[in-house]
Amino acid sequence: MFVQNKKIQDILNYYREISYLQKINSVLDYDLNVSMPPKGSESRASHAAYIEELIVNKWKNPKFKEMIEDVQTLELNEFEKAIVRNIERQGKMYWRVPEQIIINLKKETSIAFVKWSEAKSKSDFSIFSDSLERIINLLIEIADHIGYKANRYDALLDQYEPDLNFEMFNNIAQKLRTFLSDFVSEIVNSKNYSDVNSGFDTEVYYDFQDQKRLSEFVAYKLGYDFESGRLDVSAHPFTSNLHRTDVRITTRYDLRDFRESLTSTIHEVGHALYEQGINPEFDDTPLEGGVSLGIHESQSRFYENQIGRSKFFIKYIRYLLNLLFNNVRNQSDEQLYRFFNQVRPSFIRTEADEVTYNLHIILRFEIEELLINKKIKVKDLPEIWNDKMHGLLGIRPKNDREGVLQDVHWSYGYIGYFPTYSLGNLYSAQIANKMKKELDIEYLISRGEFIEILNWLRKNIHIHGSLYYPNELIDRVTGEDLNPDYFIKYIQEKYSDIYQI
Amino acid sequence: MFVQNKKIQDILNYYREISYLQKINSVLDYDLNVSMPPKGSESRASHAAYIEELIVNKWKNPKFKEMIEDVQTLELNEFEKAIVRNIERQGKMYWRVPEQIIINLKKETSIAFVKWSEAKSKSDFSIFSDSLERIINLLIEIADHIGYKANRYDALLDQYEPDLNFEMFNNIAQKLRTFLSDFVSEIVNSKNYSDVNSGFDTEVYYDFQDQKRLSEFVAYKLGYDFESGRLDVSAHPFTSNLHRTDVRITTRYDLRDFRESLTSTIHEVGHALYEQGINPEFDDTPLEGGVSLGIHESQSRFYENQIGRSKFFIKYIRYLLNLLFNNVRNQSDEQLYRFFNQVRPSFIRTEADEVTYNLHIILRFEIEELLINKKIKVKDLPEIWNDKMHGLLGIRPKNDREGVLQDVHWSYGYIGYFPTYSLGNLYSAQIANKMKKELDIEYLISRGEFIEILNWLRKNIHIHGSLYYPNELIDRVTGEDLNPDYFIKYIQEKYSDIYQI
Structure with a gap:
């Protein structure tokens, strides 16, 4: 096994549930794109949002962050270091950005998608403009909470x-x-x-x-x-x-x-x-x-x-x-x-x-x-x-x-x-x-x-x-x-x- | 709205998550039967078991049982009564049967399915016999925990x-x-x-x-x-x-x-x-x-x-x-x-x-x-x-x-x-x-x-x-x-x- 450290194993056990939930959401999403009948979209949105909520709760659980803090000073092998590094990077969004901003962004983007669709079909940017402006403002806030060295855009690039x-x-x-x-x-x-x-x-x-x-x-x-x-x-x-x-x-x-x-x-x-x-x-x-x-x-x-x-x-x-x-x-x-x-x-x-x-x-x-x-x-x-x-x-x-x-x-x-x-x-x-x-x-x-x-x-x-x-x-x-x-x-x-x- | 009672509304809010999880499992199960490639079965089993675990935890949460006990003496309308009745019936399995028995049954049935498949393909009941016997014994225990009036079989019939x-x-x-x-x-x-x-x-x-x-x-x-x-x-x-x-x-x-x-x-x-x-x-x-x-x-x-x-x-x-x-x-x-x-x-x-x-x-x-x-x-x-x-x-x-x-x-x-x-x-x-x-x-x-x-x-x-x-x-x-x-x-x-x- 590539992980020897007991504390890292505990982290992996905790993380496994996050991975499961992400994969379950992938099934819902695949099905939505390939198989779902049109009237099913509303209930599917509720189900996906619920899984999303479970994922957020897993991340925001103080216990998880403590587990990560607890291994900072340990001697870790290459695999273990990468595990901690990846969690810390993914965790930024959950740990540094106030929850209300994330919720607002989610609300805003679900409205924005509808606005964008309408704007595109009518070829009229003004329909989408206000939504996009609110999204940009929220992303600016998010980037500032995540932090960056030289350019605010860095915080967003790093996410991808x-x-x-x-x-x-x-x-x-x-x-x-x-x-x-x-x-x-x-x-x-x-x-x-x-x-x-x-x-x-x-x-x-x-x-x-x-x-x-x-x-x-x-x-x-x-x-x-x-x-x-x-x-x-x-x-x-x-x-x-x-x-x-x-x-x-x-x-x-x-x-x-x-x-x-x-x-x-x-x-x-x-x-x-x-x-x-x-x-x-x-x-x-x-x-x-x-x-x-x-x-x-x-x-x-x-x-x-x-x-x-x-x-x-x-x-x-x-x-x-x-x-x-x-x-x-x-x-x-x-x-x-x-x-x-x-x-x-x-x-x-x-x-x-x-x-x-x-x-x-x-x-x-x-x-x-x-x-x-x-x-x-x-x-x-x-x-x-x-x-x-x-x-x-x-x-x-x-x-x-x-x-x-x-x-x-x-x-x-x-x-x-x-x-x-x-x-x-x-x-x-x-x-x-x-x-x-x-x-x-x-x-x-x-x-x-x-x-x-x-x-x-x-x-x-x-x-x-x-x-x-x-x-x-x-x-x-x-x-x-x-x-x-x-x-x-x-x-x-x-x-x-x-x-x- | 068909529910007036505030406490029943709280119960419904709690139950909604159970319903979501059940429906999410239905998506996983549908996909398994219709779309899933053969090598995906192992990971899918883990994902379904995880959702199942979340459902069990929801049911076994003492808070939920308390909420139900708390409405026993209230005057309820037809809908509210049926809500409580349905939860109590579904809840029997979770509230009356010790968890270890449920876990044992789950283990036993996953082995039994494999044994049954082999037995059927070889047309040899003896391959399946021991597994089935253990299942019957577990179901007898379950029926006894659930309780019945006249015949032990009643406890099982009522489940369906x-x-x-x-x-x-x-x-x-x-x-x-x-x-x-x-x-x-x-x-x-x-x-x-x-x-x-x-x-x-x-x-x-x-x-x-x-x-x-x-x-x-x-x-x-x-x-x-x-x-x-x-x-x-x-x-x-x-x-x-x-x-x-x-x-x-x-x-x-x-x-x-x-x-x-x-x-x-x-x-x-x-x-x-x-x-x-x-x-x-x-x-x-x-x-x-x-x-x-x-x-x-x-x-x-x-x-x-x-x-x-x-x-x-x-x-x-x-x-x-x-x-x-x-x-x-x-x-x-x-x-x-x-x-x-x-x-x-x-x-x-x-x-x-x-x-x-x-x-x-x-x-x-x-x-x-x-x-x-x-x-x-x-x-x-x-x-x-x-x-x-x-x-x-x-x-x-x-x-x-x-x-x-x-x-x-x-x-x-x-x-x-x-x-x-x-x-x-x-x-x-x-x-x-x-x-x-x-x-x-x-x-x-x-x-x-x-x-x-x-x-x-x-x-x-x-x-x-x-x-x-x-x-x-x-x-x-x-x-x-x-x-x-x-x-x-x-x-x-x-x-x-x-x-x-």
Whole structure:
């Protein structure tokens, strides 16, 4: 057993109930998204809120905090230290922020979601504006209670990515921004642009069952364990961790475009493989689960982009596509590869390609930092958004729906979350660069041999669960800190080739 | 609001959390049966056990018992009285039985289920025998702690059907036994026997999707609210009450026999309509949910048999069957009606027809009473079972699998449960008899008009939830106590006609 200290064992026994309750809430949430009939939503909300209340009570029990304080001066091993560290970080929200603020935020966000939905459907930001302002004010209070060194935004970033701070991400963002803005212009002005972006016949209908079977096969091939999971359909694809032994994924099917289900499935498989691969000894402890949203996204992006959108995967997958889809058979490997890698400045983040994607994140990151430090006003957001979008991508949203209202995150109070999407992209390129030194992944992928790749990720990343913080993990895996140059190099090489720049 | 008393309101506030936890466990259980991947079972068991533990703690909290004791002498209205009564009845198990016995029973039943599965698959009762003996001994202890007036078995019967006792059911059983044993002989010896029981071509394949759409349509027609529920597939059909607003049903499909999915769906719809129709004011209180297993089964049996297997329903449904299944089109209404009502002495309860079904229950009832009063030994059960089966149905099982090992119930420690299945049949005939005096249900059914029938059940039964105990409810609905003559008359008239006796 990795834990020797008796007091830490007591902490684990206490924490186990928190873990159980979190997993039970995951079942309720999965069911809500996949199975629940519409009229069930009110009772489900009560049930989920009740479990949430039990979790809060577990955290706020003075006994628990005492147990943690009681081990501060002890000599602990690596595992034990990480357990205490993870609890202390999670505990900040419960121990430092007055309960009334948390309750107010919960109330506010449940109203805000409804307001946001209405505002988006009417494309009118003013409907959502007051709600969002109250949420920002509450988050400012929360950040001040949690505490931070340099920038109030740090307190919120740390909630999603341990030890991430504004300065660190801002350096990355500025570097990315400079490179990507120029590079997108080069692509848009390349002579290959319209040729690459033409695609094939859009009047074709891709059978739902065919797409489903393809998704199942690809998930299986990549190493997803269907004995510990299942593939369902939902409006927005997600991975649901009901336990290491029950990690479910969803995808969605577009009958006009087979890329949608295929890339969504591969993305979620990346998340799921991480959870399925964590050390079973960590089950039900603070070391279970992926360590951060950024590292999680690195796994999904590794599978989606480094594998799924590579020339080598296209070479493999085209044999399968040939079996199913008539109009793919006439396309060369190169045409098909381009079809999966079209770059086009667009308004909607979730539909963005690999090159423009991070610019969408930088936009949100800059706005969030300004909001949380009270440098801009909520009511001015639509204009600020549109101006920034124009500055970053050279296009200007025609309305709020395709501008500031597109994402649900802020209505949930998720401020500081978006940067982790970019981190995922950067980590994945850095990890791929390292892996290529040890494995001939291009050959393996082109032949549809994925197990060695999975084993490499298992050994270097998955198995560790939440033992190492992202900085330490990426250092252990690649021998250096997070370095955006790998991503920049990857993007430059891949798309210079595609667009013949 | 139906509750005026402040102290009862406090009780309801306390009880609400118990209700939430029960519903949360229902979600876990539904998911386990419908969605869970195989490797998830171990963690799911921990999560369900944890919720169970929270429920037990809620019940055993001395504060709760004090609250109940505190209202004993107050003047309460009808609703308030029923609330206290229901809590006291549910509370017996928690308040009177020492915790260690409950824990031992839980341990024993989880082992027993595995032993039973193995024993059944090997058709060898001796594998299960010791486990069952320990369960019986624990249940004897439990019954003695709960207390009873005349017969130890009463304490167990009451757990499933409030106020049911051995004497009451024994009188019914003896009356049924006499009639049914003779009547089955008459049927088997009737000159129509082989003709009625021949059925049609069994080499036909009934498309899964066609059967599924038929089940959906019929459920909808009968009044099932798909906005508050859904229809899934499971090995054993069941109804899952996740809340009044989320009552899900399952069915199973036999590609060789379209009757299986159709009658299973109708049966579960009967259960679900009951839950969907309960007074919303009772939500999350001890008045929510159907009052007993027997009344619940009366609703499922009413729909399955009184409606679904009636001549009038066949007249209606054949138009739908004609649309889907070629080989139905050549059959007369009469032939189709007989096909749904074949009587045949057989070994397996769950496959039994309306006539022989109650004999299977009487067999179990008699054995359970003997076991719980230590009049027979567990190890002798296979012989006792086979002898009794021969006495009741004139056939003798060739092995334990089709004899004493066929049902899972005893491995769960469910002793006293089986009689409620018979009660459902009896209640349903008595209710149908009453309904016919007020509604022309034969005409309505034959035209596929089910709403008036549902409204009648809603008004007379469903709406009341757990307000009235079964005895009182059946008296209010039909003007008399439970009377098996209605069932006997129904069976006699229906099957004398079919078998031309």
